[in-house]
């Protein structure tokens with residue numbers, strides 16, 4: 274049951290995940306035996322495949338490799354996802370590991386012979402249009418998508434967790450699209466890869482312009498929340514060799530984005546430690562090859578809107594169901610892969626999974642957890658209920674302040690923890706640390722407003 278959140282997330286995010294669920298044997302089911310729940314199809318339609326092969330029977334061992342290989346194949350299919358392998362055990366529950374049945378040489382058990390996905394060549398007239406490429410989570414082949422944008426000479430507006438960045442990347446497209454530039458730069462064609470970035474401004478901008486919408490997604494996935502897709506592609510298309518990009522188009526985007534970036538730097542330099550400044554600083558200063566895990570809600574947005582686009586920084590986020598649960602554990606899992614890892618997380622999400630800190634001090638990982646502590650859910654202060662409700666009601670139902678000392682909490686788990694009062698204290702160093710950055714929810718909304726004003730001043734209303 275505890276695995277359900279992970280199953281939901283992996284389903285929506287297209288992450289291969291094999292859930293092996295230990296179960297009671299059939300004779301103990303439905304007879305009020307202790308600690309026995311119905312695990313059959315426990316995760317409903319969230320899993321790509323469910324199987325319950327029964328209590329292991331050595332006389333059937335010739336089927337085991339096929340079962341394991343099938344489970345793997347179902348999880349790693351074209352649109353990957355979770356599978357549940359329900360495994361009942363009968364007492365005694367201790368024993369010795371036996372011999373596995375022989376494999377098929379060194380190779381895999383099954384070979385999948387598929388026709389493969391053909392990359393179509395785009396129509397020259399379409400390539401000549403004013404277009405943008407948008408990349409979100411679940412982008413299958415981020416390098417090919419970045420190359421497509423470069424070959425077309427179109428700006429690339431990418432959610433950092435898409436892993437997509439290239440010569441035409443437009444960092445900070447959200448603040449840019451809050452300016453008058455948005456009106457002047459309406460596209461005729463949009464090619465989207467994967468899901469949509471977090472930016473509502475981007476979605477509203479697209480809604481407001483007539484354009485042809487092409488969507489690239491793995492077969493079995495349908496990322497089209499706006500119901501506007503006209504062409505669905507299951508592979509990244511290519512551009513005819515003789516296509517000549519219109520340099521002025523992407524140049525105009527780059528110049529405007531640079532002006533907005535400079536305005537943001539200037540505005541942030543003039544204020545004390547802030548949430549957007551931390552997002553910008555981490556994306557700028559983490560070492561090459563680092564992984565930055567971002568939590569819903571504002572960290573994902575602040576990194577998308579105010580982060581620096583870098584090809585040598587991998588950004589990951591649980592953006593399937595956007596859950597704020599399990600995010601500390603996600604970061605620990607990411608750090609176990611060996612790269613220098615940082616987690617940017619709000620205080621509520623941190624508290625939700627503080628048990629993810631258990632045993633962390635003894636792990637051989639490099640993980641810095643930066644907690645933006647605005648004493649509650651900061652995202653809700655951006656919504657209309659902040660002004661429509663009285664402050665006490667808002668705080669009770671949305672703000673949800675907890676008043677806890679997060680440095681003391683992390684210290685109780687044996688993890689080194691500090692309160693940060695200057696941005697330079699976020700500089701990377703190896704080992705495990707929790708750095709708590711105190712911020713204020715109302716000040717944060719006001720600062721986001723001033724950053725928009727600064728962007729407008731830089732490129733026009």
Ligand SMILES: Cc1ncc(C[n+]2csc(CCOP(=O)(O)OP(=O)(O)O)c2C)c(N)n1
Pocket residue numbers: 569570571572595596597598618619620621622623647649650651652653
């Ligand atoms: C498991 C789960 N429960 C509830 C929510 C709804 N929710 C979205 S953001 C949020 C508050 C997050 O607060 P915090 O982690 O402090 O980040 P901030 O909003 O300040 O960026 C909540 C409760 C969710 N996304 N996932």
